[in-house]
Amino acid sequence: MSSQNIYQRRIRTLLGLTFALILVLAFRLIQVQAVDAASISKRAASELMNTSVLLAPRGEITDVNGIPLARSVAAFNIVIDQTMITDPAKAAELTSPVLGMATTDLIPLYTGIKRYQIIEKNVSPAVWRNLQTTLADYNTSVLKERGGLAKRIVGFFSEREYIRQYPTGKLSASLIGIINAQGVGAAGIESSLNSKLQGINGIYQYANGAGTIIPGSATVQVAAKAGTGIRLTIDRDIQWVAQDAISQAVKSAQAKSGTVIVMDPKTGEILAQASAPTFNPSDPKTITQESLRNPAVQDVYEPGSTGKVITLSAAINEKKVEPNTVFTIPYQYKVGISTFHDAEHHGTERLTTSGILAQSSNVGAIQIGATIGSNTLYDYLRKFGIGSSTGSGLPGESAGLLPSVDQWSGSSAPTIAFGQGYSVTALQATSVMATIANDGVRVTPTVIAGTTDSSGNYAPRGDQPKVRAVEADTAAKIRTMLESVVSEQGTAPAAAIPGYRVAGKTGTAQRADSVCHCYKGYVSSFIGFAPADAPKYVVSVVIQNPVGQHFGGVIAGPVFKKVMTFVLQSRHVAPTGGKPAPIALTEADLAAQAQSPALSVKVSKP
Numbered sequence: 332m333s334s335q336n337i338y339q340r341r342i343r344t345l346l347g348l349t350f351a352l353i354l355v356l357a358f359r360l361i362q363v364q365a366v367d368a369a370s371i372s373k374r375a376a377s378e379l380m381n382t383s384v385l386l387a388p389r390g391e392i393t394d395v396n397g398i399p400l401a402r403s404v405a406a407f408n409i410v411i412d413q414t415m416i417t418d419p420a421k422a423a424e425l426t427s428p429v430l431g432m433a434t435t436d437l438i439p440l441y442t443g444i445k446r447y448q449i450i451e452k453n454v455s456p457a458v459w460r461n462l463q464t465t466l467a468d469y470n471t472s473v474l475k476e477r478g479g480l481a482k483r484i485v486g487f488f489s490e491r492e493y494i495r496q497y498p499t500g501k502l503s504a505s506l507i508g509i510i511n512a513q514g515v516g517a518a519g520i521e522s523s524l525n526s527k528l529q530g531i532n533g534i535y536q537y538a539n540g541a542g543t544i545i546p547g548s549a550t551v552q553v554a555a556k557a558g559t560g561i562r563l564t565i566d567r568d569i570q571w572v573a574q575d576a577i578s579q580a581v582k583s584a585q586a587k588s589g590t591v592i593v594m595d596p597k598t599g600e601i602l603a604q605a606s607a608p609t610f611n612p613s614d615p616k617t618i619t620q621e622s623l624r625n626p627a628v629q630d631v632y633e634p635g636s637t638g639k640v641i642t643l644s645a646a647i648n649e650k651k652v653e654p655n656t657v658f659t660i661p662y663q664y665k666v667g668i669s670t671f672h673d674a675e676h677h678g679t680e681r682l683t684t685s686g687i688l689a690q691s692s693n694v695g696a697i698q699i700g701a702t703i704g705s706n707t708l709y710d711y712l713r714k715f716g717i718g719s720s721t722g723s724g725l726p727g728e729s730a731g732l733l734p735s736v737d738q739w740s741g742s743s744a745p746t747i748a749f750g751q752g753y754s755v756t757a758l759q760a761t762s763v764m765a766t767i768a769n770d771g772v773r774v775t776p777t778v779i780a781g782t783t784d785s786s787g788n789y790a791p792r793g794d795q796p797k798v799r800a801v802e803a804d805t806a807a808k809i810r811t812m813l814e815s816v817v818s819e820q821g822t823a824p825a826a827a828i829p830g831y832r833v834a835g836k837t838g839t840a841q842r843a844d845s846v847c848h849c850y851k852g853y854v855s856s857f858i859g860f861a862p863a864d865a866p867k868y869v870v871s872v873v874i875q876n877p878v879g880q881h882f883g884g885v886i887a888g889p890v891f892k893k894v895m896t897f898v899l900q901s902r903h904v905a906p907t908g909g910k911p912a913p914i915a916l917t918e919a920d921l922a923a924q925a926q927s928p929a930l931s932v933k934v935s936k937p
Contacts, residue, residue: 361506383649384716385551387530388493390558392507392520394567394574395602395780399498401507401521401612403558406453408490409462413443415486422484425469428456429462441509453494462487497612503570505606506623506725506778509618511553518623518777520561523726527782530558537744539726560783564600569593572897573605577872580890581607584855584877590627590757591894596765596860599774599795602868602898628721628728631754632875635840636691636822636883638750640763640809642700643688645711648805651702654812657918664694669742671697671749674839674882686916690817691822691837700748708747709736714800715763715773717755722775722796746748751840761871764836764858766812768866771806773798814863815883815914823857823884828890830906831899834866835891836881842876852876857887862907870895 367801392401409430416422423434430437430451434665440450451458466484493657495510508519516525533555573826581589593603610622624630660680665671673693680686687695700708712718718733732754734743746752755763756774766773774795781791801809815835817827822837838856858871872887872894880886899905915921 353921362500377894378890382534382552385535385553385555386491386493387532387555388557389495389510389530390528390560391512392528392784394563394565394570396567396569397562400503400563400565400567402496403493404496405456406492406494407456407459408449408452408492409454409459410488410490411441411450412446412486412488413441413445414486415447416441417481418484421482423466425484426462426487426929429458429465430857434698437529437672453492459489467849468672470518486678495612499567500613501609501611502548502567502574502829503565503604504609504612505623506565506604507612507626508623509612519625519726520563524561524726527559528561530785531556539742542861550718557785559785562780562783562789563778564595564602565604565778565779566901568901569894569898570603570605572601573894574607574892576893577605577874578607578609579931580872580874580886584874584886586874586877586878587891588626589872589874590630591890592627592869592871593759593894593898594761594765594776594871596774596866596869599765599776601776601778601779603894604778621887625727625762626723627873628723629756630728630875631731632842632873633751633753633840634755634760635750635837635838635854635856636693636696637689637752637760637763637836637838637856637858638755639688639696639748639815640767640836641711641717642696642708642713642748642750643684643812644715644767644801644805644809645701645708646703646810648711648801649686649707651705652684652699654683655915655921656684656809657681657921658687658695658698660692660695660698662689662694664697666697666745667741668774672743681918683915683917684810685815685914686920688812689818689821689838689916691816691839695747697745702747705736705739705744708744709733711800712747712753714798715766716759716800717753717763721756721758721762722759723777725758727779728758729756731759750838757871757873759872760838760856760858763870764860764871765869766800767806767809768860769806770803770868771799771801773800799904810860810863810866810910811914814911815916817859817888818914820916821884822882823859823888823891826859826888827855828861828892828896828899831861831904832862832907832911833859833895834862834863837888839881839883855881855883855887856884857883857891859895861899862904863911864907864909866902867902868895868898870898 389403391399394397419438422441423437427434470483473482505520508521509517510521511517516522534553535551577589577591589607591605597911604627606626610617660682662677663670671693682695712733720730721730743752762776774797777795779792781789783789815821816836817823818831825837827833835857840853840854841850842854854875855877856873860866860869870891872890874887877886915924
């Protein structure tokens with residue numbers, strides 16, 4: 332074959348291959364433009380689109396008047412893609428003034444190969460807007476220069492966040508609690524009602540172009556649903572007075588801790604619940620595991636003489652004694668192999684049931700308890716809520732400790748009769764006095780007034796469960812007897828409020844120490860209500876392990892007076908019109924009243 336033929340043959344082969352390639356390219360062009368155009372366009376668009384979580388704001392917690400105690404405020408996390416930042420030094424120079432960070436700190440953060448690097452967390456929306464404006468202005472200016480495209484500063488992104496604010500600081504901290512770094516309730520109401528407060532996150536989609544969100548590209552795929560708002564029964568102003576009063580008392584007495592509770596006995600609503608020491612939920616340095624406890628429902632103690640209210644109520648309700656029943660009260664009293672005595676030394680006295688309560692006689696309470704027996708006393712303790720959670724719904728609430736009768740020793744009945752041998756929380760003790768104030772009906776305590784859904788619709792809480800502990804007539808007799816406690820003849824004259832009839836009971840109990848497993852120190856308390864003739868509010872004060880003076884009437888009584896005075900005035904409760912009738916505390920008083928019923932009785936302390 333000649334060389335010319337070979338050359339022509341090669342030319343034909345090359346032309347054939349070229350024609351085939353043109354046909355393939357033409358077919359592919361037709362396929363792209365006419366057949367796959369939509370799917371390719373969709374895939375290209377999807378590669379530009381990003382999906383992110385649209386966070387839901389946490390529900391607000393307010394006081395009874397709608398004043399915020401905890402709220403969520405919009406914020407942003409600023410993050411970067413290090414691989415997109417070509418000039419870390421210039422980026423640091425531009426952003427340093429906006430972020431309030433040193434350039435020497437920013438350069439290392441901007442340098443590297445991380446596709447996700449957090450620069451600053453929880454910045455305000457204004458900071459993020461300022462950062463966007465600064466970068467946009469710079470990028471616009473460099474685009475006018477030759478090679479300006481390569482000089483742009485890109486790779487900055489934002490993540491929507493919410494930060495939790497506590498506008499009232501330490502106020503109600505142990506009640507409200509905190510959230511953790513993941514935004515989940517970690518203590519207090521923030522924890523117990525977390526499922527309502529947290530809301531439901533949504534989803535949004537946005538286009539990412541040249542290292543930033545393309546304006547107008549963001550679309551919400553699933554709307555976020557804000558958390559439910561919680562309105563508390565707490566009154567901020569009353570809470571402030573209670574917090575101030577207990578803080579000063581704990582500091583002055585060098586005590587371990589203290590608690591004040593203010594309650595409406597008819598509704599069970601808690602108007603204030605203050606504890607000391609406390610913490611600031613906005614300041615992590617003040618938060619410890621111990622400070623997160625709510626002592627009002629988590630700390631238990633033996634009630635001491637406030638427990639005598641249950642013993643006397645039970646005996647009167649069972650028709651075993653009356654307020655004027657007279658008992659012989661020696662300083663010491665033996666039951667079985669155990670000997671008991673009153674707090675202060677005295678000679679043998681003839682006291683009425685009212686006198687036993689007014690002077691807080693342990694010996695008298697033992698004798699009264701014996702009239703009803705152990706099983707009946709136990710039943711009444713249970714009726715008053717001892718040994719059971721109050722049902723308040725507060726996290727970590729203790730049921731206290733009440734051993735069953737078959738676990739009682741030979742000394743249990745006498746000690747339980749005067750308020751030792753079982754334990755209560757401050758809220759349980761408050762509920763006992765509220766039951767007497769409410770004609771013998773125990774109402775479940777609550778701090779919840781109602782809820783507000785994501786649309787702003789408010790739903791008030793329904794009525795609280797109720798149970799009758801004693802008859803109304805019994806409660807009325809006990810209320811009258813309790814007025815003598817704050818008289819000059821009682822143990823708490825410091826709790827008296829001029830112009831108002833006040834009733835209450837002191838408690839000074841030996842403190843059980845978990846370290847030595849022995850009694851060490853005291854728990855001092857006063858729980859009372861006013862006006863005594865038409866009770867509106869109950870205030871309890873419990874002070875743990877004071878140093879030095881430890882009688883409840885002396886160190887807890889003044890705290891009660893300060894808080895209750897403010898409550899009565901702020902709620903516009905008119906002063907009491909009349910004075911209580913004289914109460915016979917001794918057998919001699921009975922004789923004097925028999926001769927002159929209008930005689931005002933004056934009795935010296937033993």
